Amino acid sequence: MLAYSLNRPVILERLGDDEEILAMMIDMYLQDVDNNCSALDSALAAEDASGLLREVHTVKGLLATFADEDGAAMAFALESRLKEGDMRDAEAAIAELQARMSEIAVVLQGEIGG
């Protein structure tokens, strides 16, 4: 999987070239990223398959919103396995997802100059 880089033109095209909305989205992502990661941990620890599926789905949406096609594909693959009730390797996949989210957070933080 390639390192994440912010594909600003693609995201902005989806947002109708609205920089203001993009800035707001980045801000919200940075606010929520820790909560999203810990929600994944909690669902995993509780062996709550449907809860985990929902959290992975949410993360998939977030990654797609920031035009991370590789990350979204990874989340989609995990989501598909969870739908089948396949929890094997879920822990490793979750760790990978969390790492990806953190990586994106760092990039976004750089964007806003923080």
Next chain:
Amino acid sequence: MHSVLIIDDSEINLTLIKALVQKLGGCDPVLFADPLRALEWCKDNVPDLVIVDYMMPVMDGLQFITAFRALHGRNEIPLLMVTASDQKDVRYDALIGGANDFLNKPIDRAEFSARTRNMLSLRTAQKHLANRAVHLEAEVAARTADIRDREKELIFRISRAAEFRDPETGAHIQRMAHYSQIIARNLGLDERQQRLILEAAPMHDVGKIGIPDGILLKAGKLTTDEFEIMKKHARLGYELLAGSRSEIISAGAEIALTHHEKYDGTGYPNQVAGSAIPIFGRIVSVADVFDALTSERPYKKAWSLEDAVAFLEDGRGKRFDPLCVDAFLAGWDEVVEKRQRFQDVVVPLL
């Protein structure tokens, strides 16, 4: 201002959709992260558009749509469901369950604006149609009331036409109609029947139009032959009014025909007795006789109220239906009030 309900458990999506809705202009976004709370809100509020995410805890988008559509009057509200493009099966279920269209995730502003605008146009058209329906309903009610008013006016004029040839006055007609209404009420007839007899009773003597002046206006006592001719006014009135599609005129026909029948079967024109005489006829008989007795006429003085009441009581079960006499006397205070209100003065011509 369109009220746009947005339900998504993800704060970032809520914020994004809210921002996009605000950019549309003319929209007031209402946000809920919890679909159950959104549903509660929907019980008292009617949104113009609903945008709901599919994947949510406790209640997913499909369950929300089902519950929302089940609320009274929410069946036609446009609804968009937000789904990832890989959720084809969910989309089919949502369409069957009542979603109007979809929004793809990640949300694309151009697609979002086009689809939400379409949905809001649909809503505007719905409201326009509903307003038009309400307007038309009010219009029909107004026209119907207008027709009914004209019908009443026509009836009043027919009754007055008979009056011009009759020594009885307009005030007599008013009084006996109100007495009839009092009896109807005290007999327990419903309000609609009470109003009907009030409006129809004035036509009771309309058949006098067909009685020659020499008999109708005769100051002295009528001969037997003359009285036989006079009696024809009941049937003449019936023939004049019968067969109408108007409920009031039909009731007037029945009253005209039966108000001279007597409870013991010795009246005219058909000598029917007891409950075979229609109730309106039995009621009007009491009201008409009481007012005739207590009014001054060219050939007689007015009776005292006491004498007139004694006449009614004496006629219980003979001339009059005893229940109608009781119902009349039970409303005595009101009878006196109506008698004072409708005095024999010259009624201006219409």
